[in-house]
Amino acid sequence: MKHIEFTVMFLLGILQCSSLGGAVTVDPAEVERMFRLPQDDWLTLELMGTKAGYAHIVMDNAVYGGEDVLRTRIDMVIEVKRGDWGLRFENTRISYVGMDLVPRRFVLTSNETGAEKRVEGRIEDGIAYIDTTLAGKTSHSRKSIPPHAIFEQTIPYHLLKEGMATGNEYQLQVFNLDLLQSVDTKVKVIREDILDYEGDSIPVYMVEYTMDIMGGLRTVAWITSEGRTYRTEVPLMGFPLVLTKTDMQTALGDSGHVDVILNTKIYAQGKQPTTNSPRLRAALRLEKGILKDAVMTNRRQTIIIADDSPNMGVLKIDVPSIDVSKAPSLPLSLEESGNELVQFLKPSVYIQADHAAIRMKAVDILGGETNAWKAATKLCHWVFENVSDKNYQTGFGSSLQTLNSLEGDCTEHTVLFIALARSIGIPSRICAGIVFQRDAFYYHFWPEIYAGEWIAMEPTLGQLQADANHIQLAGSTLESDSMLEYGEGVLRTLNQLEIEVIE
Numbered sequence: 103m104k105h106i107e108f109t110v111m112f113l114l115g116i117l118q119c120s121s122l123g124g125a126v127t128v129d130p131a132e133v134e135r136m137f138r139l140p141q142d143d144w145l146t147l148e149l150m151g152t153k154a155g156y157a158h159i160v161m162d163n164a165v166y167g168g169e170d171v172l173r174t175r176i177d178m179v180i181e182v183k184r185g186d187w188g189l190r191f192e193n194t195r196i197s198y199v200g201m202d203l204v205p206r207r208f209v210l211t212s213n214e215t216g217a218e219k220r221v222e223g224r225i226e227d228g229i230a231y232i233d234t235t236l237a238g239k240t241s242h243s244r245k246s247i248p249p250h251a252i253f254e255q256t257i258p259y260h261l262l263k264e265g266m267a268t269g270n271e272y273q274l275q276v277f278n279l280d281l282l283q284s285v286d287t288k289v290k291v292i293r294e295d296i297l298d299y300e301g302d303s304i305p306v307y308m309v310e311y312t313m314d315i316m317g318g319l320r321t322v323a324w325i326t327s328e329g330r331t332y333r334t335e336v337p338l339m340g341f342p343l344v345l346t347k348t349d350m351q352t353a354l355g356d357s358g359h360v361d362v363i364l365n366t367k368i369y370a371q372g373k374q375p376t377t378n379s380p381r382l383r384a385a386l387r388l389e390k391g392i393l394k395d396a397v398m399t400n401r402r403q404t405i406i407i408a409d410d411s412p413n414m415g416v417l418k419i420d421v422p423s424i425d426v427s428k429a430p431s432l433p434l435s436l437e438e439s440g441n442e443l444v445q446f447l448k449p450s451v452y453i454q455a456d457h458a459a460i461r462m463k464a465v466d467i468l469g470g471e472t473n474a475w476k477a478a479t480k481l482c483h484w485v486f487e488n489v490s491d492k493n494y495q496t497g498f499g500s501s502l503q504t505l506n507s508l509e510g511d512c513t514e515h516t517v518l519f520i521a522l523a524r525s526i527g528i529p530s531r532i533c534a535g536i537v538f539q540r541d542a543f544y545y546h547f548w549p550e551i552y553a554g555e556w557i558a559m560e561p562t563l564g565q566l567q568a569d570a571n572h573i574q575l576a577g578s579t580l581e582s583d584s585m586l587e588y589g590e591g592v593l594r595t596l597n598q599l600e601i602e603v604i605e
Contacts, residue, residue, distance in 0.1 A: 133448045139163055139172070144353035147180055148344040150365055152358035155191075157179035157345055161330075166198045166206055167411070173198055174253075183361045195279060197253050205253045206216055210279060213416075214498050219451075221583070223282070232282060234451050234583045236503045241451055243282075243583065246548040251275035251284045261291070262329055266307050276313060280586050286314040297324055297332050299347065306332060308512050316593045317391055341366070341596050366596060367542040373602040380421040382570035383605045389598040390414040396533075396594040398574045402558060406425045419570040422557075427477035429553040433527040443552055446529035451583040453517050455524035463505060464522040474528055474553035479529075485519045485561035515562040516547040523551055534588040535556055536595075538571035543601060545592055548572060 147155040157178045164173035176195045181188065193212035199205050210221040223232040230245045239464040252275075264272060272289040297304045306324040313319045324333040334345045369470050375382065386405070388396055392412045397405045402422060408414040436443050449456040467484045471477045491509035499507070501521030504514040518530060523530040529552035536543040550558040551605035556578075560567035575591025 144348055144350045144374045145345045146348050146353050147178070148346070149182065150341060152360050154182060154357050154360050155351035158353070164198065169200065171200055171206055181357050198265050203252050203259065204219050205277065209281060216499055217503060230282070236451050237417065237454065237500050239454060241583065244295060244412060245283055247277050248275050248284050251277040252541040253277065259329065261309065261325065266327060269302065280584055282411055282584065288312045295324060299332060304332060316590045317395060319593065363544065367544050368536060368599055369542045370538065370599055370601045370603050373605060377569065377571070377605055378565065379570045381605070382417070382419040382603070383402045384417045385602040385604060386415055386417050387600040388595065393597070396575060396591065398576070398578065399409055400574065400578065401556060403574060417573065419573070421567055421570050424557065424567070426473065426475050426477060429473050432472045432474055432477060434474065443529045445580050446531050446552065447524045447527065450581050452498070452500045453521045453580065454500060454520045457502055459505060460501060460521045461525040464526045467522070468526060477526065478523060478553060478559065479530055479566050480550045481519055481522045482559050482561045482566055485515055486564040489515055489518065512547045516549050519549050519561045528552065532581055533574050533577040534591050535573050535575040543573070546572070547588070550578065
């Protein structure tokens, strides 16, 4: 129950990589003067008002591909708690930008899986060629980049070049290093402000930029007239992340204890949900935003929006009955089902469905079973029983890591189940949302499989069909190499969703 960690990692990326860029004519000598290289900054990171880590940012000159470039390295560490378990997330981002401010290369390393994940990209002629390595396997992809999308270290240059004045607005492009895609970004200089830094009053401009993702992700930065950023903040629904410029000793000092489970669970009003219930009716209210954009509608759940308010509605969940005799036989004839199902058999960075060890284990578990639903239930039973060390020690383990360790929580159960299912020809995909457990609703992952129709399953909690206490907020799409898209349900509902159980 922890895809909140993906949201934390994504927001850290926003704090680091809120890249602004526009079509500007540049003078390399002017670029060097403006950046005043080398730059070496330390920052504290606060989460929910508590120091939870730090960042170290170094920008200097380098050579890449035989040309002079600007090189930026950002090291970031965040420490959080999940109940009795502590997690330390570390990631490093190295990016190379030409003296024309056009991006050339990036290297990202992180440990959210419990092992190193490495992403390398080079950008040539509007295409990003990306290699992602995890658990000893490298996958390759390509992404188109608009000609004017550039990286974060050009923020000061762009603002200074185009005008750092209250009220100025720009519509720009971001190549986001977490989503690995370009994102439309609106930038506005809000006002002049004063920040206290080591006893000095620093004149700054308060700059707001909103990325066109997840309903609009807003970031605020405080930047001097010389282009130095002293503070960056994501004021996200009571879950704020803040980076503040400081000295090395303070940045590396002790952190507090932020429990992301206790601070993100949702207490329900009304009746107490019943475990394994096939039916749920609940009144939902979203403090801000549009409810139908935050809660999915599918075969098992519908949301009826109030006539007078787009942020209120009634949720209906009914677990469908399964006719085992109508489930198709394996292997499925996907040519008759269309391309949609084929994509949910593919391997990905986290779901190594094509690995021999995954395939061999799935075949062994099935024992010759060819009915798709019966086969899926065997996989579900096996994952629940054999991933016996159900802990919170890993940020997000891959399917192969989980098969080898047989430990983890909802994310590890889900990716292992999906990999096993895909390896023997059962289309499978991820659901993200919340589930009621003990005292409240918690953010959660679970899988769904195609056995003549899409069916939500629950290997983490040992339910063959996910009960009606599972409210889906995101998912049912093909996962990307980062899978951060599944944090959308968190971002839209965090500290904002109210639930009253009617029946």
